[in-house]
Amino acid sequence: MDENQTDPQNNPEPIQILLIILGLIVALVGVIFLYVTPIAANVVVPAAFWVVLLGAGLFAAALILRPSSKVARLLKHFPKNPTGSWIVIAVLLSATAALAAYWFEKQNITGYLPVVTIWFLGAACYLLAFFSPDRLRRDWKKWIIDHRAELILVGVILLIGIGLRFYKLGDMPYTINGDEGRIGIFAKESSLNPHANPYSLRENLGGLYLQLINAMVIAFGSNAFALRLLPAIGGSLALLTTYRLARHLTNKNVALIAMFLLAVSHTHMHFSRTAAVTYIQGTWLIPLELYFFISAVEKRSSWRAALSGIILAIHMSIYISAMMVVGILIAYLLVAFFWLKKNIRPAWRQIMVFWAGFLIVLIPEGSYILRQTNQFMSRFNAEGTFSSGWLANEIVITGKSGATILFDRVVHAFLSLIYYPAFEFYGSYIPIISMVTAVLFIMGLVYILIRARSLKMLLLNGYFWGATAAVGLFAIPPSADSYRMLVALPAAIIIAAIGLDQILTRLGIGIKTRPFHYATITSVIMVSLFIFNIWAYFFDFIGQCRYGGDVQTRFASYVGNYAQKIRRETNIYLLSNEIYRIGTHDSVYFLAGNRPITNVDDPMDDFEPVSGEIIIANPDRIGELRAWSRTHPGGELQYIFDCQKEIMLVYKVP
Numbered sequence: 001m002d003e004n005q006t007d008p009q010n011n012p013e014p015i016q017i018l019l020i021i022l023g024l025i026v027a028l029v030g031v032i033f034l035y036v037t038p039i040a041a042n043v044v045v046p047a048a049f050w051v052v053l054l055g056a057g058l059f060a061a062a063l064i065l066r067p068s069s070k071v072a073r074l075l076k077h078f079p080k081n082p083t084g085s086w087i088v089i090a091v092l093l094s095a096t097a098a099l100a101a102y103w104f105e106k107q108n109i110t111g112y113l114p115v116v117t118i119w120f121l122g123a124a125c126y127l128l129a130f131f132s133p134d135r136l137r138r139d140w141k142k143w144i145i146d147h148r149a150e151l152i153l154v155g156v157i158l159l160i161g162i163g164l165r166f167y168k169l170g171d172m173p174y175t176i177n178g179d180e181g182r183i184g185i186f187a188k189e190s191s192l193n194p195h196a197n198p199y200s201l202r203e204n205l206g207g208l209y210l211q212l213i214n215a216m217v218i219a220f221g222s223n224a225f226a227l228r229l230l231p232a233i234g235g236s237l238a239l240l241t242t243y244r245l246a247r248h249l250t251n252k253n254v255a256l257i258a259m260f261l262l263a264v265s266h267t268h269m270h271f272s273r274t275a276a277v278t279y280i281q282g283t284w285l286i287p288l289e290l291y292f293f294i295s296a297v298e299k300r301s302s303w304r305a306a307l308s309g310i311i312l313a314i315h316m317s318i319y320i321s322a323m324m325v326v327g328i329l330i331a332y333l334l335v336a337f338f339w340l341k342k343n344i345r346p347a348w349r350q351i352m353v354f355w356a357g358f359l360i361v362l363i364p365e366g367s368y369i370l371r372q373t374n375q376f377m378s379r380f381n382a383e384g385t386f387s388s389g390w391l392a393n394e395i396v397i398t399g400k401s402g403a404t405i406l407f408d409r410v411v412h413a414f415l416s417l418i419y420y421p422a423f424e425f426y427g428s429y430i431p432i433i434s435m436v437t438a439v440l441f442i443m444g445l446v447y448i449l450i451r452a453r454s455l456k457m458l459l460l461n462g463y464f465w466g467a468t469a470a471v472g473l474f475a476i477p478p479s480a481d482s483y484r485m486l487v488a489l490p491a492a493i494i495i496a497a498i499g500l501d502q503i504l505t506r507l508g509i510g511i512k513t514r515p516f517h518y519a520t521i522t523s524v525i526m527v528s529l530f531i532f533n534i535w536a537y538f539f540d541f542i543g544q545c546r547y548g549g550d551v552q553t554r555f556a557s558y559v560g561n562y563a564q565k566i567r568r569e570t571n572i573y574l575l576s577n578e579i580y581r582i583g584t585h586d587s588v589y590f591l592a593g594n595r596p597i598t599n600v601d602d603p604m605d606d607f608e609p610v611s612g613e614i615i616i617a618n619p620d621r622i623g624e625l626r627a628w629s630r631t632h633p634g635g636e637l638q639y640i641f642d643c644q645k646e647i648m649l650v651y652k653v654p
Contacts, residue, residue: 017085019062025092027055028118032100035114086129090360093122098364101197102371110196115364116208123310123361130302130353150252154243154259161239161263164534165232165272170225172273172538175548175557175642177425179276181587184227187213188590199368204320204379205278213275222564222593227275235272238284239263242490245287248295249456250498253511257522258497262490264530266537267422267432271486274547276425279486282321285311286463287490289325293354294459297347305350309357316365320379321487326358328466332459343455383476385409390476410472416481417441417492424482427546432485434532436525437496444499464491500525545643551619552579553587558640558648559616560591571613572597575604575625580618604628609653617649625649 030051097119104112144151176184186202189195190210200207213230220226242262247255262268262283271280289312296304315322333351336344344351359366369376381387385406394405412420418438422428433441445464451457467488471481504510504518511518541547548554559582563572574582576599582588588597597616600607604624609615617625626649629637634654639646 016062019058021085021089021092023055023058023062025055025089025096026058027052028093028096029099030055032096032103032114035109083129086125087356087360090122090126090129091363093118093125094360094363097122098367101199101364101368105194105197108193110191110193112196112198116198119361119364123314126357126360127303127306127310130306132303150256153256154240157243157256157259157263158236158239160260162236164263164269165235169228169232169273170223172542173547174224175545175554176224176227176560176587176591177274177276177548178553178556178585178587179425180224180227180274181556181560181585181590183210183213183275183278184217184222184590185586186210187217187227188222190214197368199317199365201320201369201372201375206317206319208314208317209278209281209319222590224591227590228273231275231280232272234281234284235268238268238272238280238287238490241284241287241291242493245291245490246494246497248291249460249494250501253518254494254497254501257500257526258490258494260526261437261496261529262493264526264533265437265489265493266428266430266434266533266541267426267486268489269533269537270422270426270428270541271483274425277483277486278319279321279484281318282315282487283490285315285318286321286325286467286487289315290459290463293329294456296350296354297344298455300347300350302350302353305354306357309354309359310361313358313361313365316362324467324470324487327470328462331466332462335462336455336458340453340455340458380474383480385474385476388476406473409478410469412478413468413472413481413485416485417488420482422482424479426483426541427544427548428536428541430536432482432489433492433496434529434536436529436532437493440499440503441492441496442499443503444495444497447498447502448495460491460494464488464495467491543643551642551647553585554642555580555618555647556585556587557591558642559597560588562616562640562648562650563588563592563595563597566595566614568593568595571610573600573607573609573613573615574598575600575615575617575621577601577618577620580620611653613653615651615653617651619647622646622649625651 030048030053033048033051034046097115100115100118101112104115183205186195186205187210190207191214194200195202195207195210198206198208198211202210209230213227216226216229220229239259239262243255243259246258268280268283271277289308292304292308292311295301296308312322312325315325333344377387385391391402391405394400395402398405400408416422417432418441419431421430422432431438448457448460452461468485471484471487475481475484500522501511504521508514509517509521545554548557559574566572572595574580574597576582581599581601582597583599607628615625626637629635629651632653636652636654638650638652640648640650
């Protein structure tokens, strides 16, 4: 190269940048169309290939063309900085992912991995627009040494929490309930059309999340462990993200206390060990989103704002609870702009980066929702306070005003934390939060309300009260508050940790003034709560066989677990009736892997099974099968118990 010639790598023209970006995107779109184009014997060159060539031509033009002076003037406003280029690429990639998902859906293609890859590349490009490698340049060795005590404690608490969530994950609880089975069926169907689209929604469950569960099922089989693996992982991650949010909002002592309280929470343990309630994923995603958001605002960090928006958009493809976070942040910003304007207004750029990142990465999900509005609204129409007609009906029945009923709903949601038993999808006779933690929570709530005039405490108030209001105002029935309030649990736990810290500090036993006494009292309380929660869950709850719903639901789980172990070609008969029968519980189909099981409603007098076939008796017909086995001796008789009660009798015909 001539030394006097300008190196295009060092000083690319705006037209070159534009042509390269357009060329890449056009080529990518062409390849996608190629991917979905059916193979035809009479077609030599598919039309989509010409689109690929167009992309290649644009790239070639970028290499050889030089803009005229007129073109250069027209393009002078094109962003020359990398930030603008990366944002443009992110928008184009996200839009391409949306277009690709649409065409995959139209062409009945089930392999959406290229679509998801493009989507994540778009998200990565948006993050790169604001990220600098200089941020990674830190003396990490020194940082680890300086924080080694805190890191050790975090590691110990994390190991405790992981152990409590993974210990006998597939066997405790032994049964799966109907909704777990239903989610398992949804997950298996997520690899098939019309549910293969990762942006689809099934009862507010994101298609991407269902496909991840299906991956676990493929890897580990149709069993409770595979079904519960992602909830256990999400529950474990919640310990870290709650700690990180608490650490930023308060201090390391409060953060460590909060992390431990969540690690040993009987409610959080339970829903980390079941797949019925997807709100558990919100317990790690929401603190993570809020941490990056508030730290972006306070540190004026655009890459943190971008990351927060990206995570929130991806959250939409996991569960619809992400909509609640959108509402919380809108309300938070409105209050902050008028109440704390000196603190929030200088961060307007980061706020714009956050919302832009959220909307850009949301393009594929948003386009699907616009096309399938009825599907998006189906759960709201069934269980929404307003759209289901519940509120109007309650006004007629009770004679109360709509405002009074809604206020009562919010109060009920709040009291679900400390008063109403966590029975729905659990079976516990105690509330979400234990008694001691509840006292600390109330004290902490007083403190954060008094200190609400700060960005951090305002956010914590917004997190807790926003989640509580969302559950109370927009969801029914009230009994479901006992598990829906999971979305507010990390906030409540942080508030409880603040309460303990403030009580000790105000009594003159602060960590700085009397560290030994502070540590001793805190340790005694933490150990006591550990013992209480372990006993409440693993001994009192697990030992009583209360999970899974009614006896019929538990019976279905036992049938599915048993059938799973039987060869597919073996005929299985269920002595059924109007209460116990195959076809009423999805858990049977999920666990049994769709093995055929035939209902037998008639008496067994004329029943003549073939050698090697299996007969299962429900609790109401155990005596009938026992008597029949005496007249057909030689077979294998097996009693199956549910907490010392006969729930099923199995007879293998000789």
